[in-house]
Amino acid sequence: MTQGRAVLLIVIATLAIGAFACLGPEERVAYLFHDDAYYYLGVAKHLAHGDGSTFDGLHRTNGYHPLWCWVLVPVFRVVDDPGIAVRVVGMLWYALAAASAAALWWALRNRTPGWGAVLAAGIFALHPAVMLRLARPNGLETPLYALLLALFLGSWERVLESGRPTFFKSLALGVLLGALILSRLDAGMFALAAAVLLFAVPRGGWGVLALASAASAVVLPVLAWNTAQFGSPMPVSERAVQVYAQAERAGLGAGELVSSRVHLGVSELPLALAREACGGWSALEPLWKRGWPIGVVVVSIVALFTAIAIRRRSRGREIVPDAVVLLASGCLLHFVAYAAWFWPGGEREFRLYYFMPEGMLVAAALGVCLPWPRLLVVLYAAAGIAVGVLRLAAAPSSPGPLAERRLFGWVRHTLPQEAVLATTDAGMLGFFSGRPVVNLDGLINDERFLEALSRGERDRYVVASPITHLVAGEGALQGWSPEAPDRPPQAHDWMGTLLYEVNRRPGAHLVEAGRVEGWVVFEVVRRADSR
Numbered sequence: 001m002t003q004g005r006a007v008l009l010i011v012i013a014t015l016a017i018g019a020f021a022c023l024g025p026e027e028r029v030a031y032l033f034h035d036d037a038y039y040y041l042g043v044a045k046h047l048a049h050g051d052g053s054t055f056d057g058l059h060r061t062n063g064y065h066p067l068w069c070w071v072l073v074p075v076f077r078v079v080d081d082p083g084i085a086v087r088v089v090g091m092l093w094y095a096l097a098a099a100s101a102a103a104l105w106w107a108l109r110n111r112t113p114g115w116g117a118v119l120a121a122g123i124f125a126l127h128p129a130v131m132l133r134l135a136r137p138n139g140l141e142t143p144l145y146a147l148l149l150a151l152f153l154g155s156w157e158r159v160l161e162s163g164r165p166t167f168f169k170s171l172a173l174g175v176l177l178g179a180l181i182l183s184r185l186d187a188g189m190f191a192l193a194a195a196v197l198l199f200a201v202p203r204g205g206w207g208v209l210a211l212a213s214a215a216s217a218v219v220l221p222v223l224a225w226n227t228a229q230f231g232s233p234m235p236v237s238e239r240a241v242q243v244y245a246q247a248e249r250a251g252l253g254a255g256e257l258v259s260s261r262v263h264l265g266v267s268e269l270p271l272a273l274a275r276e277a278c279g280g281w282s283a284l285e286p287l288w289k290r291g292w293p294i295g296v297v298v299v300s301i302v303a304l305f306t307a308i309a310i311r312r313r314s315r316g317r318e319i320v321p322d323a324v325v326l327l328a329s330g331c332l333l334h335f336v337a338y339a340a341w342f343w344p345g346g347e348r349e350f351r352l353y354y355f356m357p358e359g360m361l362v363a364a365a366l367g368v369c370l371p372w373p374r375l376l377v378v379l380y381a382a383a384g385i386a387v388g389v390l391r392l393a394a395a396p397s398s399p400g401p402l403a404e405r406r407l408f409g410w411v412r413h414t415l416p417q418e419a420v421l422a423t424t425d426a427g428m429l430g431f432f433s434g435r436p437v438v439n440l441d442g443l444i445n446d447e448r449f450l451e452a453l454s455r456g457e458r459d460r461y462v463v464a465s466p467i468t469h470l471v472a473g474e475g476a477l478q479g480w481s482p483e484a485p486d487r488p489p490q491a492h493d494w495m496g497t498l499l500y501e502v503n504r505r506p507g508a509h510l511v512e513a514g515r516v517e518g519w520v521v522f523e524v525v526r527r528a529d530s531r
Helices: 003-022 026-032 037-048 066-078 082-108 116-126 142-161 167-183 185-198 205-230 236-249 254-277 282-288 292-313 323-342 349-369 373-393 406-414 427-432 447-455 458-464 494-504
Strands: 421-423 437-439 469-473 508-516 519-526
Touching (some): 003 116, 082 323, 082 427, 254 349, 406 427, 469 494
Antiparallel strands (some): 469 519, 508 519
């Protein structure tokens, strides 16, 4: 079997997993998507219908990475049913995942000996736990980001292989780099890495200028629009995340802050990523609990394999900034930036998809370094497909349109058309319920809510807004009830505390409107002058 046919089988396997996930019960793929994925779907639907950049139809927003949202807009020009739309988006997600595996093989194959590039593509695409996580298609920008990153790495290597990068080749690379940054803005770390590495190439300064000019031409219009409309080049989602991070860091001295960030970089993040890469295998839990020494070992092993891979790909020649060198340099900047600042306290493990580039680096290094790549591709692919299918089969899979069932159906059939709901993690509810749902995390609102979030005035914002109903999980109430409104929640919860504070505001109180499968819906009753 040729390498090309082996990669084709990886692509087919990826698409087959996607077909199993997306063509079965609607509920299966819907609940496999992360809630944040529905922010993209909601905004794309409004854009397709000419409503502008909004998730809830009430507030404009830029709380998303733009390229994935733009890719989704055509879907909603031809599909209006939410169940069909989520299936179509799921298949698009898997198609991009399959393409990114093929692109990674293409990026690595010129300098990687034997079947190492095929093994890297197989590990990257079919790992059941991290990388693309085919057993949990997050519905987010991950595979688009992966595809563009692999294409950029491969194009970079080929341009440098051809000799001194010409101005026009550098321009083309810059356009591709700009698209990569629009797929996920923290890919700017790879722009910095590319610029630094180009200076190592004879007369590479002209290449830096061309690369930067072309990438800027693609990215700056979006950043300028963000600044003009929202007062900052960064999306409101990123700014809201930093509000939460600052709250976590409040009260820490300079030394404590540095110590906590170092511990995050050498212990918490490496161990979380390693644990996830091992599928949460319980036998290894005692190892992860040993803390920073094991974290340092994990980082050291990755660094060692990367160094060996770079050396082997040099084929005895002078090491030039090839695809793996660029990937490693960008990942170093990317990981350090998250450890030093980007990663806020309280982030849950599902956000480990942020580290897809590091997963790609590990896959590339293992592909170059591991022996018997043909055998490993077969064994790894078989295990990955089996685990992926079993996990997908265990997902919720009740038949019927999801919009007519559960909390979504209750909202559609119980609350009036003019109702405006609000909750944290509002994506899925806003997409399937047929009612505007305001997000109370601050990730997909505008700068007005961000200001209220920063000041700790979410309750004032809610009472002054068009919101008619608040939705919370029963567990979020922490013992609070409108029947005993003066008794605060037993523990802080973002929604439970907000309900308590809204109910205490003059001119407003909450009335329970219904309970559905662990969710509680409260109506916000106001005096006419309370806003």
